[in-house]
Amino acid sequence: MVAAYHLIWTAYGWWLPNDPRGSMSKEISVRSLRELGPCHHGRKTVQPQGRAIREFYERAAEKLRHELLTFPPNQCGCIAEAMGKAIRRHGYTCCAAAVMPDHVHVLIRKHRDRGETMIANLQAASRELLLRRGHRDKEHPVWGGPGWVVFLETPTDIRRVIHYIERNPIKIGWPVQQWEWVTEYDGWLSGLSPHRSDLRNRKRPR
DSSP states (O other), X not given: OOOEEEEEEEBTTSSOTTOTTOBSOSOOOSGGGGGGOOOOBSOOSSOOOHXXXXXXXXXXXXXXXXOOOOOOHHHHHXXXXXXXXXXXXXXXXXXXXXXXSSEEEEEEEOOSSOHHXXXXXXXXXXXXXXXXTTSSOTTSOSBOSSOEEEEEOSHHHHHHHHHHHHHXXXXXXXXXXXXXXXXXXXXXXTTOOTTSHHHHTSOXXX
């Protein structure tokens, strides 16, 4: 039974289909990007060094239609503000979130909305506020695509991902991010057994 979703999406131009770390893409639709290297579906077992990733995106920046931009701390705060309003408006329960210079991680409890819909709602709200405050030109894409949804089924899964998300800013030397719209995980689902008939007969959400 799916209990929560780990939602991930990137800023425009980051984590391309042929990213040296691997990606969820199976093909490279933009011809000019094919020159950067082949597409590897899935995250590579052996990860490249940071220098290789930086060099890849330095070359990619010359081939992208729009300027390759990242989010400085003030823009991350703007994104978080918009996401918080959207989370309250839609009635989501968010237990972890990290707004990074080039991507976003969010853990949200299972809801009537699909994970893809949640990402679309959060992207739309944050893009609108970034444009309104002049952080992006209206012709410049803010987000790089629909993102990814990872299903979480157990308290162990949820706690592991919360820890992973919370450590993301620390890995790049940023302070821990604490957003007022993030609800501390209290172990919901921990008392449920996967063998209970009411759970066994439910269909897995898409």
